[in-house]
Each structure stands twice: as C-alpha cells, then as structure tokens.
Amino acid sequence: MSEALGIADLAREFDVTTRTVRFYEDKGLLAPAREGQRRIYSARDRVRLRLIMRGKRLGLSLDEIASLLDLYDV
Numbered sequence: 372m373s374e375a376l377g378i379a380d381l382a383r384e385f386d387v388t389t390r391t392v393r394f395y396e397d398k399g400l401l402a403p404a405r406e407g408q409r410r411i412y413s414a415r416d417r418v419r420l421r422l423i424m425r426g427k428r429l430g431l432s433l434d435e436i437a438s439l440l441d442l443y444d445v
Contacts (some may be wrong), residue, residue, distance in 0.1 A: 376412045378403075385420055395423055398433055400440060419443075 382389045395401045396410075400423055403410040412420075419440055426436035 374414050376417070378410045378412065381412045381417065381420065384417070385424060387424075392420070395420065398437070400433070400437060 376384070378389050378392055382392050392401065396403065401412070401416050401419055403412045403416055405411070422440060422443065423436055426439060431439075
C-alpha cells in the first residue's frame, strides 16, 4: 500500500466513513497534509487512526485516546 493516501482510501482501509475521518481531524486527532483542497494522509496518520479505532473498541473516550496519542508522539 502506498504511504500517502487520500481521505476515501483511508476511510476504505479502516472501514469507516469519510465523515468519521474528518471528525477525528476536527478533534485534532489526525493532521493530514494539504495539497490544495485535497487531504494527504501519511503513514503516521494511518497508525494514529489504527490506535483511535483500537481505543474506541476498548471503550475509551476521545479525550483518553488523545492523551494516549500524545504519549505515542513523544
């Protein structure tokens, strides 16, 4: 799989809607690069979305997930 993905590709890979991906971006959990109006998601964003999805499955709130992602970035 290519390292850089568009929003539709990322949503398809994780079986979520593009609206879900944009929601996580609005909450500051994902930070894609921009190419004009197009969002470009890197390998880092893929890992972060994978961690978000795991946190949701475990019943964590978005605030708790954000704290864990901050630890991951360090």
